[in-house]
Every structure is written in structure tokens, then in C-alpha cells.
Amino acid sequence: MQTSGSQAVRVRGLRKRYGNARTGFKDAVAGLDLDVAHGEIVAVLGPNGAGKTTTVEILEGFRDRDDGDVAVLGEDPKEAGRAWRARIGVVMQDSRDLSELTVLEKVRSTAAAYPDSRDPAEVIAAVGLAEKARSRTRGLSGGQRRRLDVALGIVGRPELLFLDEPTTGFDPEARRSFWDLVTGLRDDGTTILLTTHYLDEAAQLADRVIVVRDGVVVAEGTPESLGGPGARTPVVAWDDGGTRRTERTDRPTAAVARLIAAAGPDGEVPGLSVTRPTLEDVYLSLIGENPTDTEEAA
Amino acid sequence: MSTTAATSTTTGTASSAVRRLPGTLRLGLVRGGVELLQFVRERDSMVFGFAYPIIMLAIFSTVFGDDDPAVSNGVSVSFAQYFLPGMIATGVMLSTYQTLAMSIAVERDDGTLKRLRATPLPATSYFLGKVFLSLVTVLAQTALLLAVAALAFDVPLPDDVGHWITFAWVFVLGTAAGAVCGVAYSSVPRSGRSASAVVVTPLLVLQFTSGVFFPVTQLPGWMLDLSSIFPLKWIAQGMRSVFLPESFAAAEPAGSWQHGATAAVLAAWLVVALVVGTRTFRWRRHDDG
Numbered sequence: 001m002q003t004s005g006s007q008a009v010r011v012r013g014l015r016k017r018y019g020n021a022r023t024g025f026k027d028a029v030a031g032l033d034l035d036v037a038h039g040e041i042v043a044v045l046g047p048n049g050a051g052k053t054t055t056v057e058i059l060e061g062f063r064d065r066d067d068g069d070v071a072v073l074g075e076d077p078k079e080a081g082r083a084w085r086a087r088i089g090v091v092m093q094d095s096r097d098l099s100e101l102t103v104l105e106k107v108r109s110t111a112a113a114y115p116d117s118r119d120p121a122e123v124i125a126a127v128g129l130a131e132k133a134r135s136r137t138r139g140l141s142g143g144q145r146r147r148l149d150v151a152l153g154i155v156g157r158p159e160l161l162f163l164d165e166p167t168t169g170f171d172p173e174a175r176r177s178f179w180d181l182v183t184g185l186r187d188d189g190t191t192i193l194l195t196t197h198y199l200d201e202a203a204q205l206a207d208r209v210i211v212v213r214d215g216v217v218v219a220e221g222t223p224e225s226l227g228g229p230g231a232r233t234p235v236v237a238w239d240d241g242g243t244r245r246t247e248r249t250d251r252p253t254a255a256v257a258r259l260i261a262a263a264g265p266d267g268e269v270p271g272l273s274v275t276r277p278t279l280e281d282v283y284l285s286l287i288g289e290n291p292t293d294t295e296e297a298a
Numbered sequence: 299m300s301t302t303a304a305t306s307t308t309t310g311t312a313s314s315a316v317r318r319l320p321g322t323l324r325l326g327l328v329r330g331g332v333e334l335l336q337f338v339r340e341r342d343s344m345v346f347g348f349a350y351p352i353i354m355l356a357i358f359s360t361v362f363g364d365d366d367p368a369v370s371n372g373v374s375v376s377f378a379q380y381f382l383p384g385m386i387a388t389g390v391m392l393s394t395y396q397t398l399a400m401s402i403a404v405e406r407d408d409g410t411l412k413r414l415r416a417t418p419l420p421a422t423s424y425f426l427g428k429v430f431l432s433l434v435t436v437l438a439q440t441a442l443l444l445a446v447a448a449l450a451f452d453v454p455l456p457d458d459v460g461h462w463i464t465f466a467w468v469f470v471l472g473t474a475a476g477a478v479c480g481v482a483y484s485s486v487p488r489s490g491r492s493a494s495a496v497v498v499t500p501l502l503v504l505q506f507t508s509g510v511f512f513p514v515t516q517l518p519g520w521m522l523d524l525s526s527i528f529p530l531k532w533i534a535q536g537m538r539s540v541f542l543p544e545s546f547a548a549a550e551p552a553g554s555w556q557h558g559a560t561a562a563v564l565a566a567w568l569v570v571a572l573v574v575g576t577r578t579f580r581w582r583r584h585d586d587g
Contacts, residue, residue: 060416062582082319082418090416097410100339101332112328113419115319136339156417 006074008160008191009036009059014068016054016215028054030215032068036160041182041192043206045199047287051215052195053093056164059193060090073160086114089158089190091149093165098138098145103129106137107151114156126184127151128177142169150178154185161185163194167201179204199280209279211286219286227282239271322420329419329427330434337397337431347397348435351389352442355381359451368513371545378451383537384510386440390472391501391530393436398428398480399487399497407490407583415581425481432477440469453541461540468536468560475529475567482575488584504530514551522551529567532560 011034019025029051036042046052057063058070061077061084070076075084099106107124111117124133127147132140137148146169153161163182167175175198182192182205196202202209203223211219211226219227234252238245238259249255252274259269277285359378368380405411414424447453456462487493505511507521508531514522525531538546539555547555 062412062415082420085416086319086418088416090413092409092413092416095409095413097405097408097413099410100336105332105335109328109332110417112320113325113417113423115418152413 006038007035007071008038008040008073009034009193010069010071011035011055011059012069014055014058014070015066016051016058016063017066027215029058029065032212032216034210034217036191036193038159038191039186039189040207041186041194041205042208042210043202044193044195044210044212045197045202045283046195046212050212050287052212053164055212056162056193056195060088060162061085086116086156087159089153089156089161091153091161091163091166093168095145095149098140100136100138102134102136103140103148103151104133106148107155110152111155116157118155118157120155123151123155126154126181128174143171143174146170147174147178150181154190158190160191160193163192163196165195165197167196167198175201199278199283203279211283213287223279226279227286231282231285232277234274234276237271237273237275238269244271319418322422323426325419325423326426326430329423330430331427333427333431334434337435347392348439350392351385351439352446354388355385355443355446356450359447368546370543370549373543373545375542375546376451376453378447379453379541380513382443382447382453383541384505384534386443386469386537386541387472387508387530387534388505388510389439389443390436390469390533391476391504393439394432394473394476395480395483396497396501397432397435398477399483400493402428402481402484403487403493403497404490406484406580407493411581421579428481429477432473432480436469436473456540464536464557465540468533468540468564471561471564471568472529472533472536475564475571476533478568478571478575479529482571482578485578485580501530504528507531508534510534513549515549526563529564532563536560 011032014029014032014034015027016029017025017027028049032051032055034042034044034055044052044055054063058065059072059077061072061080064078070078072080073084073087077084101109103124104120107120111120111123121130121133124130127150129144129147129151132144137145140148146166150163150166153163167178170178179201182194186192192205194202194205206223209219209221209223209226210217221227233248233250236247236249236252236255236259247255256269256272256274259272260267263269355378358381359376362377368375368377402411411424444455448455456465483497487496504525507517507525508514508528509517509522509525510530514531514535517525522531535550535556538550539557547553550556552559
């Protein structure tokens, strides 16, 4: 279904500045590039204040940008109309709108605005709220509320779905079933742009991961390759008379053999460990490797 | 599915023709249903917005009864009859201005508006839903007021077409002006929490200074002049011309019912609030970028 050469999302040199002359300016987004191909799931990672939500809200058409080129499904969100909105789905970060409507009423009335919506009851079942379909939304728990947000975001059968920290407040089981739901959407051909704090979520769902810090992309790649080949080099660690020693090496077994040989008669190496950096380790080193301007951002 | 998607990715505008979007009017009705459903389920708004004028009419008419009838040019009417037009006017402003300004301010604050903005729902449909709710409530409210006044307090209702025609245009113009004022004013409260105070207080003050609770002749001139800027005074006056005997026209500050001025002021509010409202309306909160 992809149209060759056209991206679902194409962003070049995006800038957004907040503040005023008195309090000083801060670039929330400082020249960000982003591409999402059709049918792809891209996760945007980054610490709080990195510019994730600002970027996503510009792509959704909620915010104006100060500079840069943005094309979402071939249109500039700033000028896009109803037909464009019918093709995107939005799950926002904070939703506090609670009403006396039931889950089913809310999903059904939202579905009515779309030309080719999914069946409301099926969507409610897919997010695991079937039992709550006839409950008032005011009485939902935080996790249920979030799942309703997801239902409202996908009921219009969007080609492109924005998920802004969708599983915040989920218990592990709900997160697992949400991942299944997202995987199912991808199988239907939905393109998904996801922001998240959870590294396991990005590893599980994303075809590609983008790490944002201080409003720019600092790393990009598949969850397996993020940070470059050197980032996953195993680390051998051991105690040497009270000091902890570490060695990064592609040949950890040889390193351990060397340590054993040097250890003496019983061959015991105190505190020996061999670890391979996880996505989380790589991520933390990416956002922490050059800690700058933290006091300015605060 | 695949062909549709391919077409729409290359030409965004063509997709609207391929997959037809639901009509604005139909979505307005969907929104109207949603609004009505929420309204009847929210008991506090039912009591304070909807039943308030009816309760006030019942209390005042019972307390003051017949011992203090209003008199003008030798013709006297019961307190209930004198009070009815003011309560109809108050009800119109409550069901339109107050309900709309508060609900839109709260929905902006809690993100309902932002969420709707993310869907293909046209803004017009959202407002149609709001206006639909206002119309339904104001009609039901006025009908109840008239029924209570006529049945419980023996207020004579007009029996000629002329008075009811006056009633109809004052009612329609007042409802329309109140509704657009509510939409325009919804941008004034800076948060959902402050909305009720910011929205209710001006209307409450106007109820006292517009001749709703006691005859306008008891008010200082400057206060009446100030109130004459706002719609409530004119709706109340128009309603008095419907439900009070002709001789009471002499008790009006101008000595007549001033139908021309009433129509002019209400129409002016309708136009000005419409222009201001469409220019200042925001989907997001003040502090949200």
C-alpha cells in the first residue's frame, strides 16, 4: 500500500521556541529531523523536557512551529483540514476529560465523525474495556481511562497513529495486552509514532528508535543497533583486592579465561560478572554522555 | 483499502472525495444528543441552571402572595404575574449564556475541546450541539415556567396572537444572543475552576440591576442605564410587554415597551458576540502553548 518515495512523516529542521524576552528563551525543539515510513512503528525516546511532546503536537496540528518543514501524510499539519484529520489518530498524553457518558457512548459518538470508522464495540473489546462498555467514564480507573483514550484514537481507522506515552499508569499485564493491540494495528498497516519512557516498550514494539535530547535527535536505529556496534560490547568486571575493575571486550570468554589463569591455585575470580549492555544502558549513556545545560533547562 | 490509502497519500485533497466525511449537520445532531445526555445526567446543572427560575418563581410568589400586588395606572396584577416575565428572561440567559460559557470553559480546561480538535469533527457541529442543548432546555424551562405560573398561581396568559408573536421574537432573539454571548464569554475564565465564579457573577448582578427581582423604577438611573447595555434587561422588558397589561407600559423607564430598541440591542449583541466569539475562540487552554 506504500506509495514509493513518500513518507508518512517527514520533518526537516523543526524548531520551536518558548519563553519571552524577560524570562529568556528556550528551544524546546532545536532543528529536529524525523522520518517515518508507511507501515513503520517508530518510538521516540528521551528524558522529560527533551521536546518529544512538543514535536508530536506540532505533527498533530495542535501547535505552530517557529521553523522547519513538516509533512504528515503529505500535508502540512498547520493547513490540513478535516479529510486529513480523518486519516490520523491521536492519543494525547494528558486527558482529564471525564463525563457522564458511558464508554460505549463516547466511542460511538467519536466514531460518527469519521468516514470509515471501526466498529465501536470491537474497538472497546480490543482495548480490554468490554466489561466497562456501559459504565460512565467518570468512574474509570487511570489505566482504564488510558485504554479508553487508545480506543478513541483508533476508532476512526487512522492510517497514522500518534501515541504519546500511551501506557503510563498501566500494570504489567495491561501493558502486555496493549503491546499486542499495537502489533495488531501494525499488521493492519497502521503507521505508528510512539513516544515512551519505557525502554522495554520501545524494544518490544518499535521497528526504529529515535533518541531525542535537548530538542535534537542524538541517536537513531533499530532497538538492536541503537548507539552503534560499540555500544553493545560486553563488560567483564571483577574485584581485585578491594577495587572493582572492568574491561570492555568483544571476547569476554577469553578475558575470563585469562582472569582464571591469573587467579591462582583455586581458579576463583572474586565478584566476576559478564554483562551485555541492554537498550536501557545504551539509552542512558546516550542521554547522559554529555550532560549540558541542566541548570538552564530547570 | 490499499487503493484508497495509496490514493489518499499522494493527493490529500482527493481523499475527501474518495471517502466521504459525515455532514456537518448530521454531526451537529450527534453532538446535540451527547450534550443532552450529559446534561440530564449532571444533576447539579439540572438544579441550578434549569430549575432555578422555576424555584424562584414558586418561592417569591408563595412568600409575597397577594398582599403586595403590583399596580400601574390603577390596574393591579398579582406578584406572580409581575415576576413571571423576569424569570422567563433569567431562564433564557441561564440556559444559553451561563450553560454555554461554563461548559465550553470547562471543556477547554479539561482537554475535551483539544480531543475533539484531533478528530474530523467540524467546529460548527460542536457549536450546533451546544445550541441544540440550549434550545431544548430553554424551551422546556419556559414551558414549565408558564405551566407553573398559570396552574399554580393563576397567572392569566395572553389569549391573542399579537402578544404571542412578540413573545416568539423576543424569545428567539434573546436565545440566539445569549447563546453566542456564552460562546464568546467562554474564553474569559482562565481555568475550569474559576469558570463558575467568572460566568455566574455578572449574570447574578444583572438579575438585580435589570429589573428581574423588583421593578426597574426602584433602581437608580445610572444603574438602569448600565444594565440597559446588556441583553437581560431587554429580554425582561420584552417579556413584560407580553405578560403584563398594556397599562404597565407607563411604568417602564421610557414609558413604553420599546420594542424597536429591544430588537436593536439584542440583534447588536448577536452580531458583535458572533464576530468576537469566532475571532477569540481557542481549542486549547491559555497556558497550553
